[in-house]
Amino acid sequence: MDAVQLVVVVVVGLGLWVLWRRHRFPGGWAFAFSLKYESDREALASARQRAREVSRRAAETESAALVGFTSAQTAYERRLRQLEQQIARLRNPGTGERLGGLGELVLFRHVLMVTSRAGERSIELAGLDARFDTGKTNHSIYLTEATGRVHRAKYPHLLPAPDDQQRFDEEAVRDFTVAIQNAVADENSFRARIPQQLAKAEEALQDARADTRAQKAARDRLAQVRQRNRQDPHRKAADSKLEEALQDWESLTGRMPPT
Structure with missing residues (x-):
């Protein structure tokens, strides 16, 4: 800041102070x-x-x-x-985290998603039965829902490949079947605990609402x-x-x- 600018600042500051004091x-x-x-x-x-x-x-x-x-x-x-x-969350846990997928099936914590030419749908894990089977051209995972409805997921394994279809190793399909079975077991256990957890949470909510101390x-x-x-x-x-x-x-x- 040069001398002229300094003088201007001082003059402006002094002017403002005078106005403030007069006020x-x-x-x-x-x-x-x-x-x-x-x-x-x-x-x-x-x-x-x-x-x-x-x-x-x-x-x-x-x-x-x-x-x-x-x-x-x-x-x-x-x-x-x-x-x-x-x-x-207890009343409607949703799909939960993704646990894995193979072919047309994607496994989540609470549901199994099926993607096919007909579209996409979800299968509840609670009460689901998953079974592995193999045949001449396909490995299969048979899914029997609690309602009795059955879905078959096919995993081609024939070599050499006659077309551009993906081929699946038997061990990979077996391992994914086991993953589904374990997820089902966890879901069944989770669902069995829900009534008690829900009652406890609802009671806690009622107490919390009343506690305005x-x-x-x-x-x-x-x-x-x-x-x-x-x-x-x-x-x-x-x-x-x-x-x-x-x-x-x-x-x-x-x-x-x-x-």
């Missing part, structure tokens, strides 16, 4: 700057500062109490949301802080002193200064 101590140049009225300005400034300090402390205590109430309310709502989501305590605390701030004798005294200083300045200058 804070209205009535004319003498009332804003003359040593004759310095004690009057100090009395007004002191009253302003004291009122601001008391008001700031009151705002800080109320803000802390409000944060406590908001936190209690947020924690309450978060607990309800977690339990509601848990219940929703933390919210009530935080709300009462906020109300107490607000009432104490309204009735605070220090705040009333500071406000009264400021009002007196403002009126004294108006009597002196004929202008009411800002608070």
Whole structure:
């Protein structure tokens, strides 16, 4: 910054300070700057500062109490949301994570997806029976649903390949069948536990909804802080002193200064 720029900054800064001082101590140049009225300005400034300090402390205590109430309310709502989501997952677990796939079958934690020329459909793992078989041209996985409906997934193995079909090793098909069987066992166990887990989660949700003690305590605390701030004798005294200083300045200058 060169000398000219520095002078401009100083002049602008000084001008702004003069305007601020005229605003804070209205009535004319003498009332804003003359040593004759310095004690009057100090009395007004002191009253302003004291009122601001008391008001700031009151705002800080109320803000802390409000944060406590908001936190209690947020924690309450978060607990309800977690339990509601848990219940929703138990009632409808969805497909779950992908565990593997082979040919037209894709195995997920809770379902088996089948993709064929007819489209895509899902088979529930609960109660499913999976069986491996082999023949002259195809390995097969037979899937018997709990309803009795049967689906056969074919895995060609004839060599040399007469066309561009993918060929499948017998061990790979057997291993995938075992993976399905294990997933079915896990799903059956999971489904058997659902009624007890669901009842427990629903009971926990009911208890959580009824437990508003933390919210009530935080709300009462906020109300107490607000009432104490309204009735605070220090705040009333500071406000009264400021009002007196403002009126004294108006009597002196004929202008009411800002608070």
